[in-house]
Amino acid sequence: MVSLAGEAARGMVSRGRWLIYAQRGRRVMAGLAVTGVVAGTVAARPICMIEPGEVGIRVNRLTGNVSELNEGWSLLLPEVHRLSRYSLKDQTYQPSRSARASDPAPFQSVEGLSIGVEVNIRYLLDAEKIRTLAARLPENVGQEIIEPVIDGVLRRHFAQHTVREIFSTQRVQIQKDLTAELTPLLAADGVILRSVTLGNVDLPHQYRTGMEALLAEELNAEKMRYTLDLKDKQVKQSALEAEADKVRREKAAEAAGNEEIIAARARAEAMRHVLPFKEKEIEQRRLEAEAAKVSRLTQATAEAEAHRIEAAGEADARRKLAESDAYRVEVTGKAASEQLARDAELISRNPLLIQKTLADKLSDKIQVIIAPPQAGGFIAGNLLGQPQTAGYAGAPKPSSEAVASTGEMSSQEE
The missing domain is CATH 3.30.479.30 (Band 7 domain)
Incomplete structure (x- = not known):
C-alpha cells in the first residue's frame, strides 16, 4: 500500500512538472483555464435582455450607483448588479x-x-x-x-x-x-x-327584491301622479278650447260683417272711379275710329298714287325698249352692209380667198397649201366629182402613172 501511494505521488509530481515545464503542458493548462472562464461566464449569465415596453433599473451593490437600462442587451455582473424590471405599458x-x-x-x-x-x-x-x-x-x-x-x-x-x-x-x-x-x-x-x-x-338578493318592489310602487305612484296631471290638463284644455271656439266664432262673425262693409265701400269707390274710366274709354274708341278712317283714306290715296306711278313707269319702259330695238336693228343692218362691202372688195382683190375658206372648213386635221388653180378649174373639184382635164398654164401634162399615184394618195388620205 505504501509503495502504491508513493508511486501515485511520484506520478502526480511528474505530471505537474510536465504541465509546468513542458511547452505542450503549458498549452493544455491555458486551454483548461480558458474553458473554465467561459464555463463560469455562461453559468453566471452576465448579459440580460430588456424587452420592448420595459425599462430596467440596475443597482450596483458595491458603489450604490443606479442606472436605467432601455430596450436591448445590457451587462449584468452576478453578485455585483441587481436588476429590477418595470413595464411602461x-x-x-x-x-x-x-x-x-x-x-x-x-x-x-x-x-x-x-x-x-x-x-x-x-x-x-x-x-x-x-x-x-x-x-x-x-x-x-x-x-x-x-x-x-x-x-x-x-x-x-x-x-x-x-x-x-x-x-x-x-x-x-x-x-x-x-x-x-x-x-x-x-x-x-x-x-x-x-x-x-x-x-x-x-x-344582495333581498335588497334587490325590495328595491324592485319599491321601484314598482314608486312607478305606480308616479304613473298615478302623471295620470292626474294629465286629466287636469285635459279639463283645462277642454275649457280653453271651448273659450277659444267662442272667441273664434265671435271673431269670425265680426270679420264677416267687416268684410261685407269693406266690400260695399270698395264697390262704391270702384263705381266712382269706373264711371270716368268708362267715359274715357268711349272717347278713346271714338278717336280710334276717326284715326282708323283717316288711316284708311291715306292708305287708299297712297295706293292709287303708287298704281299711277307704276303705270307711267311701265309705259316709259316699253317706249324705251322699242326705241332700243329699232336702234339695234338699224345699227346691225349698217354693220352687216359695211361688212359685205368689205368682203366683196377683198374677194375682188383675192379670188383665191373663197377656196381657202372652203378648205379651212373641210377639217381641222387637213393642212392646205393654196396654189394657182388649173385653167378653168376649182380647188375642190375632186371632192365635188368634177373632171380635171386642164392643167396649169405652161405646165406639162402629167403621165398616166403620176395620175394613178395621185389618185392612190387621195384615196389613202380619205
Whole structure:
C-alpha cells in the first residue's frame, strides 16, 4: 500500500512538472483555464435582455450607483448588479374579490349592505420618475403599492354613499371623486392614472327584491301622479278650447260683417272711379275710329298714287325698249352692209380667198397649201366629182402613172 501511494505521488509530481515545464503542458493548462472562464461566464449569465415596453433599473451593490437600462442587451455582473424590471405599458387593475356581493371581500355601503362593484382602474408607470423612485419601490409595484391604495380609496368612498346613490343617482360623481383622489396618491409613487370606470353593481338578493318592489310602487305612484296631471290638463284644455271656439266664432262673425262693409265701400269707390274710366274709354274708341278712317283714306290715296306711278313707269319702259330695238336693228343692218362691202372688195382683190375658206372648213386635221388653180378649174373639184382635164398654164401634162399615184394618195388620205 505504501509503495502504491508513493508511486501515485511520484506520478502526480511528474505530471505537474510536465504541465509546468513542458511547452505542450503549458498549452493544455491555458486551454483548461480558458474553458473554465467561459464555463463560469455562461453559468453566471452576465448579459440580460430588456424587452420592448420595459425599462430596467440596475443597482450596483458595491458603489450604490443606479442606472436605467432601455430596450436591448445590457451587462449584468452576478453578485455585483441587481436588476429590477418595470413595464411602461398601460396596465389595469380590477378588484376581482369585490366584483360580486357574495365574493370574499365585498364593498360596504353607508347602510351596511354588502355590494359588489366592477371597477376598472387603468394606469401606467411614469418613465421619468422610475429611476429616482427605484430605491424605495418594490419590483411588483402593482400588487404591493397600487392595489392596496386603490382598495382603500374605493372602500372609503363606497362607505360614504347609499346603495341607491352607488347604483344610479351618484354614479358619475363617485367616479369623478375617485379619479380626483387617486390621481395625486398614485402620482407620489410614480404612477400615472389613466381612467377609473365603474361597471356593474351587484346587490344582495333581498335588497334587490325590495328595491324592485319599491321601484314598482314608486312607478305606480308616479304613473298615478302623471295620470292626474294629465286629466287636469285635459279639463283645462277642454275649457280653453271651448273659450277659444267662442272667441273664434265671435271673431269670425265680426270679420264677416267687416268684410261685407269693406266690400260695399270698395264697390262704391270702384263705381266712382269706373264711371270716368268708362267715359274715357268711349272717347278713346271714338278717336280710334276717326284715326282708323283717316288711316284708311291715306292708305287708299297712297295706293292709287303708287298704281299711277307704276303705270307711267311701265309705259316709259316699253317706249324705251322699242326705241332700243329699232336702234339695234338699224345699227346691225349698217354693220352687216359695211361688212359685205368689205368682203366683196377683198374677194375682188383675192379670188383665191373663197377656196381657202372652203378648205379651212373641210377639217381641222387637213393642212392646205393654196396654189394657182388649173385653167378653168376649182380647188375642190375632186371632192365635188368634177373632171380635171386642164392643167396649169405652161405646165406639162402629167403621165398616166403620176395620175394613178395621185389618185392612190387621195384615196389613202380619205
